[in-house]
Amino acid sequence: MKPVVSGNMVTKPFFVGWDPKDAVMDDPDNHIERYLDKLTRMWIDPDAAKRHLKKKGNPLVYEVYEKEIPQRDGEIQFCSSITHPGKIGTEYFMTKGHFHKRRDTAEIYYCLKGRGFMLMEREDGEHYLLEMRPGRTVYVPGDFAHRSINAGDEPLISLAVYPGDAGHDYGSIETSGFRYVVVEKDGRPEMIENPRYGRMLE
Ligand code: S6P
Ligand code: ZN
Numbered sequence: 001m002k003p004v005v006s007g008n009m010v011t012k013p014f015f016v017g018w019d020p021k022d023a024v025m026d027d028p029d030n031h032i033e034r035y036l037d038k039l040t041r042m043w044i045d046p047d048a049a050k051r052h053l054k055k056k057g058n059p060l061v062y063e064v065y066e067k068e069i070p071q072r073d074g075e076i077q078f079c080s081s082i083t084h085p086g087k088i089g090t091e092y093f094m095t096k097g098h099f100h101k102r103r104d105t106a107e108i109y110y111c112l113k114g115r116g117f118m119l120m121e122r123e124d125g126e127h128y129l130l131e132m133r134p135g136r137t138v139y140v141p142g143d144f145a146h147r148s149i150n151a152g153d154e155p156l157i158s159l160a161v162y163p164g165d166a167g168h169d170y171g172s173i174e175t176s177g178f179r180y181v182v183v184e185k186d187g188r189p190e191m192i193e194n195p196r197y198g199r200m201l202e
Contacts, residue, residue, distance in 0.1 A: 016067060023112035023157045025080040028065035034096070036061055036088075041200055042096060042174070044181055048089035060084055061093050062148070075164025081109070082157050083116065083150040090183040092116070097147030097178060101167025104142035110159040111136050115152030117189070120144040121178050129182065129191050132156060145173055149182050151189040175201055 017026035037058045040049040052059075066079035086093040097119070100107070109118060111132040118138045121127040122145075130138050132148070140146045150156040177200040180191050196202070 014067075018159075023080075024082065025065045025067070025159075028080070029068035030064075030066045032064040032066070033060055034062050035059065039096065042094075042177070043088045043091050044183070044194060044196055045089040045091070048091075052088055059086055059093075061086070062095050069164060071165055071167065073163070073165045076161060077164055077166065078159060078161045080157060081148060081160045082155050083114075083148045084155050085114075085150050085153045087184060090185065092149050092151050092182055092184065092189070094119075094149040094182075095147050096170055097145055097173045099145045099169040099172065100142070100162070101169045102163070102165055103169075105163040105166035106142050107140040107146065107160060107162035107166070109138045109140065109148070110161070111138070112157045112159060114150060114154050114156030116148060116150040116156040117182055119147045119149055119178060119180065119182065119191075121180070123172075125179060127178075127180055129180070132158065145178065147173075147178060149189075151182065151184075173200075 019026055035058050039061055040046050043049050062083040064079050064081055069075050069077050084093055111134055113134055116132045118130050118132055120140055122143050176198050177194050179194055179197050181194045182189050182191050
C-alpha cells in the first residue's frame with residue numbers, strides 16, 4: 001500500500017507497523033542518523049571522542065525513524081528514537097538534546113527496549129534524571145531540554161510522541177550544554193556536574 005503521508009500534508013488516516021522484535025517503526029518517511037564525527041563537542045572530553053574516531057572508527061551514536069507529519073498545531077509527531085550503546089571516555093552515548101522551539105510543548109517517551117536515562121533541564125537549572133526501561137513512559141514537561149542516555153549494552157529504543165508544532169531548538173544546548181552529565185563510575189552510572197558547562201564549543 002502506498003504511504004498515505006505525502007509531502008507535508010497528511011491526506012488520510014494511516015497506520016504504521018511496529019516490529020515487535022526490534023521495537024522500531026516500519027516504513028518511516030525519514031531516517032536521521034547521528035555519527036560521532038559530527039558530535040565531537042558534546043562530550044565532557046572531546047579529545048576522547050577524537051581518540052575514539054582515530055582508533056575505533058566512526059560509530060552511529062543514535063538514530064531516529066519518523067513519519068512526516070505537518071508541523072502545525074493539532075497534529076501529533078511520533079518517532080522511534082534509538083540511542084546505541086557505547087561510551088566516550090566514561091560518558092555514555094546520548095542524543096544531542098534540545099528544547100522544543102515552542103517551549104511550552106511536552107513530550108512522552110515510551111521505552112520499548114534497553115536501559116538508560118532521560119535527562120531533563122529547565123533554563124532556571126531545575127533538572128531531573130529519570131530511569132528509562134521497557135514498559136516505562138517518561139513525561140517531559142514543556143520548557144525542559146531533554147536528552148536520552150544509554151547506560152546499557154543494547155540499543156535504548158523509545159517511541160517519542162510530541163505536539164505537531166513543537167519544533168526543535170538545539171542552539172543553547174550546543175553552546176552551553178546541560179549542567180549535568182551521566183558517566184560510568186565504578187561500573188555504575190552517576191550524574192556529575194558538567195565541567196564544560198557554558199563552553200561546549202571551545
Ligand atoms: C523530538 C524527540 C526525539 C529526538 C530524538 C533525537 O522532539 O525529542 O525524537 O529528536 O531522540 O534527539 P535530538 O536531541 O538529536 O533531537
Ligand atoms: Zn523533543
